[in-house]
Amino acid sequence: MVTLTAPDTNSHATAAQETFLVDLADSPVRALNQELHDAAGGQSWTVTNPGGKHSLAVGINADVNVTVNGHAGYYAAGMHQKGEVIINGNAGVGLAENIMSGKVHVKGDASQSAAATGHGGLVVIDGNAGARCGISMKGVDIVVGGNIGHMSAFMAQAGRLVVCGDAGEALGDSIYEARIYVKGTVASLGADCIEKPMATEHLSELAGLLAAAGRADNPADFKRYGSARNLYHFSVHNSTSY
Amino acid sequence: MCGIAALQLRNPLLHPQMGSMLSSMMCQIVDRGPDSAGLAVYNTPGLVSEGTSTLSLLGKEHGKALADIQSSLDALLPPDAAASARIVGDTTLVSGAVATDLLVKAVSETLPGSTIIGRGEHVAVMKSVGHPMEIAAEHGLEAMAGSQGLSHTRMATESAVTAGGSHPFSVADDLCLVHNGSFSNHATVRRDLKREGVVFDSDNDTEVGARYVASRLQQGDTLEEALVNLGKVLDGFYTLVVTTADSMAVVRDPIACKPAIIAETDDYVAMASEYRALAALPGIENARIFEPEPGKVYTWSL
Amino acid sequence: MTITSLPQETPAALPAQHTEELGLRESATFDRATIADIQRAAATGVYDIRGWGAKRKVPHFDDLLFLGASMSRYPLEGYREKCDTDVILGGRHASRPLHLQTPVTIAGMSFGALSANAKEALGRGASEVGTSTTTGDGGMTPEERGQSKHLVYQYLPSRYGMNPDDLRKADAIEIVLGQGAKPGGGGMLLGQKITERVAGMRTLPVGIDQRSASRHPDWTGPDDLEIKIGELREITDWKTPIYVKIGASRPYYDTALAVKAGADVVVVDGMQGGTAATQQVFIENVGIPTVAAIPQAVQALQELGVHRKVQLIVSGGIRTGADVAKAMALGADAVAIGTAALIALGDNDPRYAAEYAALGSAAGFYDDFQDGRDPAGITTQDPELSSRLDPVAGGRRLANYLRVLTMEAQTIARACGKSHLHNLEPEDLVALTIEASAMARVPLAGTNWIPGAK
Structure with a gap:
């Protein structure tokens, strides 16, 4: 690990104000994650040469800022709890899976199962x-600037999914109480997912999410989707939907 | 369950670097399949040559000296066939200026019990058991030139960890197929193909996919049509890469659980199970990088 | 099974003696339970969902016997000469393996499926004898963590209640691919049990049916599992052992793949293993018996050179110390109990006979764990019913039972001349039936014959 020049050269600068540099070309992922697990709030990291490596910046539980310059592999920022992870590149399978809180921002594309099972926080792609x-x-907010693939928001329980592009097949299949906003086209809706009216509260909720993601899209251009709640209680009449 | 790395070089100036590029990709997917590995290289000087059929045989020990193999082939083939046999790593390559079927017949008589793992005018196939990078080194992949390359590292699911069960499966001239995933009805498709007279070398589910594609191509399908048909017949989970003398195709099943990522530039098309395999390719920072859509067949021709 | 939806005026079946006197012959194909199933399906249009494991008779530990020492081998003196029972789980890659005093562990059962008192009782009983208990689908409760000395945290497809704080608190992590009652299946917890607390833990609306996924949302197959295990290790700083649990169907391949994917411990659950709520058709018709699964799993471990290094935990129909000893002789390092532990707590207790009858069942037959009306207060979220189970007394009963299982296994091991349960081996066993002999790969008693052995 190499310590970069602290942003403040004042001799009273605390460790909390330093930015640490980790070059994954010559430092293992294990060392990066251990540093992040031992970190104090307010610290910052810049990670270079990620090369698609897996499990980068997972299990962060301190209010730190991590910037990854390049493409990340599977489970980047997995189970994230505090602070912000920015990936200046693409992210692999399971980006920010089971995120609890905090923010994860991918500047490029994300592979499948992005923000899977996330309980809270904000994931921006x-x-x-x-x-x-x-x-x-299960409560995470997800804002995607482009399109999303098939079976997105499958069994989505809570939270909001905002899609500024198009959605693939079977959107929101078996959805529970999560809310989906899509600006573009939806290839098809999954079982028990229906379009719902946009009330003022939804427009303002969406405006807030777009603003949090730093986007200028107009909430009025989106449609809202959610659960018809027909699968909430087993019924023989729905047997083809199970 | 496996790792895949495949490369088609559009720019002939890159041909000398084929082996080193493929090798750098392969070493990033070793974790996905540490049991065994296989390679297919196209138009590699020293391994294959235009106007000559080449068979790739599993292993280097066949109980016969190379000179004896060569003289036996000379006796069985027409005088101008100029048969030759040589060993590359753990693979034996046999060539002759005759139709592939004729060469197969002569090899079967010369080396009964040998397993043909690759055939055609353009492709050489190499497979072995062990650490994938040792296999690549043993065969000298790093230094190989070529137009296309395909590598596969295998974590065997339900068939034995053997060289014969390694991918690629090359069951028709210049055709190779590798697979990540598992077919769930391969036994039925195998029975159907057997009834049509197709002969199998292994109990591997992927061989069924390869034989099916070969059978469709023989019936006149284009590569794309053959893979669309495969999707109608074979059930289960798969990411497949198929190469022919001048094309490469990628397809994932409609559920698309097994990973795949593609990088495309004016100079090459590269496909791998994970991005980290593409990370070291030249010009990757400006490549078009995308994941193949579920159920969609992608083809690229040289 | 649920028969409460049938018309209540259905007359009770005639006593068996009476039907025999009349010369009536019951069909082996269409026996009374089958007829009731068809009638229930016709009346409701829904498949039967129930708890418990397979009820059909399959080859089991009862079909195996030990060869005690006599002249050719010497037994250990019971009660005096030491026969150790401890086991270390998860030392392959984890820096903090579990060290248990008995190889009998408690299998994963969720808060939600079970009441908070039942979970607490399991934790108390297990801790008292120095073994581990396991969470289930729905997360970790403070009662459970507080009362469990060794707690295994299940990592399931649904990820209900999954969070990194609990992950770091766990003594081991069990990645669940499947369970013996339903390899390849998801779950269904009916609305009656989704109370406010359960719903809150699972982020679901109160009172709705909970459907659970059958596949993990962010990985499929051993090559991706390897990466997932890597992530869990990174989050827990390589301290916590990682188990992989499979339902027994192709245990030879699945065990080998779990090892290749990096598991510290493999858990194999046979088809007799219980469940809280699954389609009966699944419970009775998918998977293989426990005795058939163990030798296949052990073979995979041996071929990879990791037998006893990657530990094997076996579950599915363990009831006695003899079962424990037989599982270990076949090559298991430890066992897990679920149904038997619930029975020890008080499940199906005859003292609730009248209440079971009111539910259309009987003590010894009650399996409607999905309904939430368990008179014993174990498989329920009803406050009145669950208050019937005193967690301290229940924990004591479970501890007693675990001690008996351990002592029984020790008794057999000493008789076979072993100073540690782990030294039991397949050669200490013979089979009573050809089926059990072929499945367990031990000779038919009095012969050298193992059907199918090369």
Whole structure:
């Protein structure tokens, strides 16, 4: 690990104001994650040469800022709890899976199962997200600048999924109480997912999410989707939907 | 369950670097399949040559000296066939200026019990058991030139960890197929193909996919049509890469659980199971990088 | 099974003696339970969902016997000469493996499926004898963590209640691919049990049916599992052992793949293993018996050179110390109990006979764990019913039972001349039936014959 020049050269600068540089070309992922797990709030990291490596910046539980310059592999920022992770590149399978809180921002595309099972926090993907984006989401907010793949928001329980591009097949299949906003086209809706009216509260909720993601899209251009709640209680009449 | 790395070089100036590029990709997917590995290289000087059929045989020990193999082939083939046999790593390559079927017949008589793992005018196939990078080194992949390359690292699911069960499966001239995933009805498709007279070398599910594609191509399908048909017949989970003398195709099943990522530039098309395999390719920072859509067949021709 | 939806005026079946006197012959194909199933399906249009494991008779530990020492081998003196029972789980890659005093562990059962008192009782009983208990689908409760000395945290497809704080608190992580009652299946917890607390833990609306996924949302197959295990290790700083649990169907391949994917411990659950709520058709018709699964899993471990290094935990129909000893002789390092532990807590207790009858069942037959009306207060979220189970007394009963299982296994091991349960081996066993002999790969008693052995 190399310590960069602290942003403040004042001799009273505390460790909390330093930015640490980790070059993954010659430092293992294990060392990066251990540093992040031992970190104090307010510290910052810049990670270079990620080369698609897996499990980068996972399990962060301190209010730190991590910037990854390049493409990340599977489970980047997995189980994120505090602070912000920015990926200046693409992210692999399971970006920010089971995120609890805090923010994860991918400037490129994300592979499948982005923000899967996330309980809270905000995941922003400027590019496209693959299949199963927001699968089993449990409270996370997801804003995707581009398109999302098939089976996204499958069994989505809570939270909001905002898609500024198009959605793939079977959007929101078996959805529970999560809300989906899509600006573009929806290839098809999954079982028990229907379009719902946009009330003022939804427009303002969406405006807030777009603003949090740093986007200028107009909330009025979106449609809202959610659960018809027909699968909430087993019924023989729905047997083809199970 | 496996790792895949495949490369088609559009720019002939890159041909000398084929082996080093493929090798750098392969070493990033070793974790996905540490049991065994296989390679297919196209138009590699020293391994294949235009106007000559080449068979790739599993292993280097066949109980016969190379000179004896060569003289036996000379006796069985027409005088101008100029048969030759040589060993590359753990693979034996046999060539002759005759139709592939004729060469197969002569090899079967010369080396009964040998397993043919690759055939055609353009492709050489190499497979072995062990650490994938040792296999690549043993065969000298790093230094190989070529137009296309395909590598596969295998974590065997339900068939044995053997060289014969390694991918690629090359069951028709210049055709190779690798697979990540598992077919769930391969036994039925195998029975159907057997009834049509197709002969199998292994109990591997992927061989069924390869034989099916070969059978469709023989019936006149284009590569794309053959893979669309495969999707109608074979059930289960798959990411497949198929190469022919001048094309490469990628397809994932409609559920698309097994990973795939593609990088495309004016100079090459590269496909791998994970991005980290593409990370070291030249010009990757400006490549078009995308994941293949579920159920969609992608083809690229040289 | 649920028969409460049938018309209540259905007359009770005639006593068996009476039907025999009349010369009536019951069909082996269409026996009374089958007829009731068809009638229930016709009346409701819904498949039967129930708890418990397979009820059909399959080859089991009862079909195996030990060869005690006599002249050719010497037994250990019971009660005096030491026969150790401890086991270390998860030392392959984790820096903090579990060290248990008995190889009998408690299998994963969720808060939600079970009441908070039942979970607490399991934790108390297990801790008292120095073994581990396991969470289930729905997360970790403070009662459970507080009362469990060794707690295994299940990582399931649904990820209900999954969070990194609890992950770091866990003594081991069990990645669940499947369970013996339903390899390849998801779950269904009916609305009656989704109370406010359960719903809150699972982020679901109160009172709705909970459907659970059958596949993990962010990985499929061993090559991706390897990466997932890597992530969990990174989050827990390589301290916590990682188990992989499979339902027994192709245990030879699945065990080998779990090892290749990096598991510290493999858990194999046979088809007799219980469940809280699954389609009966699944419970009775998918998967293989426990005795058939163990030798296949052990073979995979041996071929990879990791038998006893990657530990094997076996579950599915363990009831006695003899079962424990037989599982270990076949090559398991430890066992897990679920149904038997619930029975020890008081499940199906005859003292609730009248209440079971009111539910259309009987003590010893009650399996409607999905309904939430368990008179014993174990498989329920009803406050009145669950208050019937005193967690301290229940924990004591479970501890007693675990001690008996351990002592019984020790008794057999000493008789076979072993100073540690782990030294039991397949050669200490013979089979009573050809089926059990072929499945367990031990000879038919009095012969050297193992059907199918090469």
